[in-house]
Amino acid sequence: MKRKFIFYSFFILVFFLLQTTLLHYAAILGVIPNILIVFVIITGLLRGNTEGGTVGFFAGLVVDLVFGSVLGFYALLGLYLGIAAGSVSRRLFRENLLVAVFFTFVYSVLYESMIYIINNIMSGSMQFWFAMTDIILPESIYNSIIAILMFPLLIRAERWFEGKESNARKY
């Protein structure tokens, strides 16, 4: 439990710092990936909706605390994202890279569309199609590519955990 807490806090903070600083040098066609949500989605897929939701909540809370204009907005979206990702994990083969990449794409599209819709619901902006083709879809593709890299890393971390946990049970 304690190990997990440290592990998740570490990853959330590192991904957040990368996201807000270095990742802006990795923009393709003006779009940067969102590695924080990739992390939340993969955690949800691998560990189920409780852990996915918790990690999503705290990842969102960090964004809220450092950048958000309203406290709790990204925390709530992150919570839902983690739960949504965690809820498909039991039905599909968990440690399948293609499944992870597919769901990273789908959930990225849904998550970013939600953000767009919530932020523009009042202004009545009619640029949804542009947002979709020029921001949401490229970002989601980019996220899926990041998922290919991040997925094996997190699987290894998960194995490491389970090894430690079963060791702990022995004694």
Place this chain on the structure above:
Amino acid sequence: MLRIFRSKWFIVSFITIILLVIMGVSANKSSKLNWLNNILSVPMKPVQGFFTAAGRKVGDTFSFFKDIEAVRKENDQLKTQVAGLEKENRELSVLKVKNEELRQALNLKEQFGDYTILGANIIAVDPGNWFNVFKIDTGSKEGVKTDAPVVTSARGLVGRVVSSDFTTSNVQTIIDEESAVSGWIAKAGGGHAIVRGDMQLKEKGLCKMDYIPLEVDVEVGDIIETSGLGGGIYPKGILIGEVIEVRKTNSELDRYAIIKPAADFKRLEEVYVLKNNQSDETGSAGK
């Protein structure tokens, strides 16, 4: 009954309601809840500063190697000579830019007498692709307040402070979609118009000007300054940018202009916050 409280859906709906309440409370900028932002912003400041500086270093190194690669196609002697000259040249041009910047910073001081100018470095950028907000390394400790105007060394308008923590502040740029600045078309027979960010233009670092008065004949090359209207956030006469295109849609009423801001948002590293000396007394008394 107890099982209801234990169920996941109950917990999730409970957290949702709590968060909605927190959102409602923290939407009010003067709310005490926003103090919580310090918990992370303060300790993260040095780390973010380090990462951003490191990123710039790496970027510089990459471009340096690219330069050398291009030169390698020439003969060996020339290559070394060019590399040497280039390095020298770059150092000199950095000095030249610095020199220019410092000079303009001095001018700036004369133009905005009511304001104290605070230099600040950009240490982090908003995650995600929707907003154009960045974080600078000065905060309420140095006296930065919400709505303080932010400019470049060359007197171009960057944006305004949207929130400030103890040691850092968030700056919303004028190309952000949620930004709207009252502009003045600076020429004979000029008028007021609204300069706002636009989703399609912000990738290119441009913004849009609409509500252009009918009688004003906007042309390419016109200079746009802040008008000083609109809640008095921006003092009058800060350079916003230049008109690079006028687009007419169905009717004259619908026309809008595309503005190239004086600030180059792709290359921004240092900015200057204008801290109002007068509002220190009146502002706090007003609240």
